[in-house]
Amino acid sequence: MxxxxxxxxxxxxxxxxxxxxxxxxxxxxxxxxxxxxxxxxxxxxxxxxxxxxxxxxxxxxxxxxxxxxxxxxxxxxxxxxxxxxxxxxxxxxxxxxxxxxxxxxxxxxxxxxxxxxxxxxxxxxxxxxxxxxxxxxxxxxxxxxxxxxxxxxxxxxxxxxxxxxxxxxxxxxxxDADHHDLVLAVTSHTPHLIAYTMVGVADDLSRVTDTEVVKFSAAGFRDFTRIAASDPTMWRDVFLNNKDATLEILGRFTEELFALQRAIRQGDGEHLHDYFTRTRSIRRGIIEAGQDTDAPNFGRNPKP
Ligand SMILES: NC(=O)C1=CN([C@@H]2O[C@H](COP(=O)(O)OP(=O)(O)OC[C@H]3O[C@@H](n4cnc5c(N)ncnc54)[C@H](O)[C@@H]3O)[C@@H](O)[C@H]2O)C=CC1
Ligand SMILES: O=C(O)C(=O)Cc1ccc(O)cc1
Structure with missing residues (x-):
């Protein structure tokens, strides 16, 4: 004390x-x-x-x-x-x-x-x-x-x-402040925007009822709904004030999304498999660094 x-x-x-x-x-x-x-x-x-x-x-x-x-x-x-x-x-x-x-x-x-x-x-x-x-x-x-x-x-x-x-x-x-804004655009700001969008898409889809969305929400979508419940004023201000970095990351995101969309249309399983193998290693890196906040032992890891 x-x-x-x-x-x-x-x-x-x-x-x-x-x-x-x-x-x-x-x-x-x-x-x-x-x-x-x-x-x-x-x-x-x-x-x-x-x-x-x-x-x-x-x-x-x-x-x-x-x-x-x-x-x-x-x-x-x-x-x-x-x-x-x-x-x-x-x-x-x-x-x-x-x-x-x-x-x-x-x-x-x-x-x-x-x-x-x-x-x-x-x-x-x-x-x-x-x-x-x-x-x-x-x-x-x-x-x-x-x-x-x-x-x-x-x-x-x-x-x-x-x-x-x-x-x-x-x-x-x-x-450095600009570097911070780019890092956060990748790790926090754009992911929030994607969550907001996915929940908006589910809400717009008239062929799937709101009751079905609630009833059959898989864990990933439930995480999206949690994030998309974040404070609207705070997040409006984040995007208005981290415009350049968010737009850069969103541009890259949509390019990759289009490539995955094409792989699905063309039945290119190799592209999908390679991509998902690469992304899996990011998650493993987070766990190895002791930064997995969902892990039961999070917070009991020794500080880095
Ligand atoms: N919510 C989060 O998960 C995180 C938020 N932040 C940042 O922390 C800051 C605060 O966020 P939260 O505590 O989540 O927000 P909050 O919405 O819980 O609280 C914001 C507070 O600011 C007050 N406020 C709003 N406009 C004001 C004004 N003009 N003058 C005086 N008070 C005013 C509100 O009445 C409220 O008490 C934001 O800049 C946000 O970007 C940072 C890390 C995480
Ligand atoms: O609730 C979550 O998943 C968050 O990502 C919380 C959060 C929101 C904004 C920040 O600037 C930092 C952390």
Whole structure:
């Protein structure tokens, strides 16, 4: 139990912020946690369930005197909240964020950060399809990666934020923001779009009833429906703000899909078999690296 920051401000009180709060409480990592959310309903829920030591009615008030400020709002709201808090940030404070896209956040938040305040962008690669102040839990970040994209930010501020995420349970890596956005386009953003599409296709298919879809959902499709139940605002903002990388990956995806479509039409079993053999090795690689979160022993593997 080591207090790393005397006062932490969480701006936006949804899945990620509430998980951070419970993880901070679990580890005794923050002296005091102050919260703010835009809607009064969310602030009322937070007060009711004891989410944050104090909940403020303005973002600026929540940031007064804070040593660490974490922006936990959808990407599209990052500009507005950083504008709101800029005047309240104390010298030496560290501002970070948890947004799923990094370049766009750096572009909109960076200009509002005053001299003497450090901005170290971040992204915990951990989440669920749930959202809102009641959805968080302390274990969310355990054994998951958190990527920091410091781009020349103060080395001490970055090193301390790294230790903070480790104290929350994560493994931490550093990356260039554009590279982060490309990696996430492959591993998270495009897969979400594909899940949204497949569930949309099932919903559109009038010859198969909704009841049949529910009744006969195989495990793969059930995973798609879970992912496609993710927060619409958050995911709209991800695609609007990681446009180039997502479009590049989608272009490659549709090319491969067309090739598989042709192999099916032409009865080219060799093409299909070779392709599926190659993709199988990716899954095996994930399991060998101890990153299979579905495995019963996940989280009990030694940290890499
Ligand atoms: N949900 C997930 O699985 C993950 C989400 N992220 C990122 O974390 C951030 C937050 O996501 P979640 O916690 O899932 O969202 P959420 O929807 O659960 O919570 C978002 C919070 O922000 C508040 N908010 C929205 N607009 C606001 C504004 N203009 N001013 C102040 N508050 C505002 C909402 O009222 C809500 O309290 C997003 O940027 C997302 O890309 C990162 C990793 C995983
Ligand atoms: O629920 C899932 O499967 C996720 O993929 C969660 C998630 C969503 C967004 C992120 O930026 C990181 C992780």
């Amino acid at each position: 080591t207090v790393m920051y005397d006062r932490v401000a969480l701006i936006g009180l949804g899945l990620i912020a509430s998980s951070m709060f419970w993880a901070m409480k679990r580890g005794g990592i923050a002296g005091e946690v102050i919260g703010y959310a835009r809607s009064s309903e969310t602030r009322d829920v937070a007060r009711e369930i004891g989410l944050c030591d104090r909940v403020c009615d303005s973002a600026a008030e929540a940031c007064e005197g804070a040593d660490l400020i974490v922006l936990c709002v959808p990407i599209g709201a990052m500009d507005a909240v950083s504008r709101e808090i800029a005047g309240a940030l104390k010298k030496g404070a560290v501002v970070t964020d948890v947004g799923s896209v990094k370049r766009a956040v750096i572009d909109v938040v960076g200009p509002h950060i005053p001299d003497g305040v450090h901005f170290v962008p971040g992204h915990p690669l951990a989440g669920t399809e749930q959202s809102g102040p009641r959805s968080g839990f302390a274990e969310l970040f355990d054994n998951r990666w958190c990527v920091l994209t410091p781009e020349g930010a103060d080395a001490d501020a970055t090193a301390k934020l790294r230790k903070y995420w480790e104290a929350l349970g994560s493994n931490v890596d550093e990356m």
